[in-house]
Amino acid sequence: MWDALLDLFLGSGCAVCERPGRVLCRSCHDSLPRQAHDCWPSPTPPGLVRPAAVGEYAGALKLLVNAHKEQHRFALARPLGDLLAVSVSAHLQSPVTGGTCGEVPVVLVPVPSRPQVVRRRGHDPLLRITARAAARLRGDGVPVTVARLLRPVRATADQAGLAAPDRARNLAGSMRCRTGGCTARLPPRCRLVVVDDVITTGATVREAQRALQVEGLTVIGAALVAATRRTADRRRGRVRATGVEA
Numbered sequence: 001m002w003d004a005l006l007d008l009f010l011g012s013g014c015a016v017c018e019r020p021g022r023v024l025c026r027s028c029h030d031s032l033p034r035q036a037h038d039c040w041p042s043p044t045p046p047g048l049v050r051p052a053a054v055g056e057y058a059g060a061l062k063l064l065v066n067a068h069k070e071q072h073r074f075a076l077a078r079p080l081g082d083l084l085a086v087s088v089s090a091h092l093q094s095p096v097t098g099g100t101c102g103e104v105p106v107v108l109v110p111v112p113s114r115p116q117v118v119r120r121r122g123h124d125p126l127l128r129i130t131a132r133a134a135a136r137l138r139g140d141g142v143p144v145t146v147a148r149l150l151r152p153v154r155a156t157a158d159q160a161g162l163a164a165p166d167r168a169r170n171l172a173g174s175m176r177c178r179t180g181g182c183t184a185r186l187p188p189r190c191r192l193v194v195v196d197d198v199i200t201t202g203a204t205v206r207e208a209q210r211a212l213q214v215e216g217l218t219v220i221g222a223a224l225v226a227a228t229r230r231t232a233d234r235r236r237g238r239v240r241a242t243g244v245e246a
């Protein structure tokens with residue numbers, strides 16, 4: 001509420017259509033997607049869990065993600081978290097061993113941001129929207145928690161501008177589960193969903209998945225707000241990505 005009032009006080013407007021007033025006007029809010037879809041990257045990293053997103057990283061979704069991430073429009077954590085919750089829900093509808101997913105605790109695991117990126121931005125936007133997504137799902141009766149299980153263990157180059165194979169090489173072995181028994185505190189039989197704001201090549205999600213699975217944890221899917229539409233330039237024999245992974 002305070003963030004929303006601050007946005008209003010500072011004279012800002014809708015992050016999508018720039019109409020003065022609310023950080024996301026009712027019209028733009030009502031036009032946001034209501035359903036998630038599978039968003040397999042092409043090429044798909046081998047073994048990648050099923051990724052779900054509510055739409056393409058373009059238009060309103062791109063404006064919202066960037067306004068929240070880079071312009072500190074914190075009130076957008078709420079609608080972005082609600083969109084992420086829709087993507088998480090896509091993984092809760094299929095039955096799993098030992099009951100339905102709705103009965104088994106679900107743990108959202110955000111991909112770790114590089115410390116220097118968090119310092120530069122002054123906040124951790126993914127953690128903010130993940131917390132909102134969990135709160136939204138708990139409000140709907142789904143047993144969901146958030147666990148920051150992963151940490152970066154070495155420096156990686158900026159993913160922007162790297163082709164898919166280079167992104168995978170850049171990230172391989174770059175994450176690890178935190179020590180200190182944090183995995184022991186997870187609910188019994190819990191299922192993990194890796195969450196991120198945008199999926200481009202899938203290399204980030206795949207690395208997070210690997211780091212969790214080597215600890216014996218069960219990852220049932222990845223939930224994203226948006227997916228970058230990637231265009232293959234066959235003449236050059238390479239794939240070009242138009243998005244940025246944090």
Ligand SMILES: [Zn+2]
Binds near residue numbers: 019025029
């Ligand atoms: Zn608007």
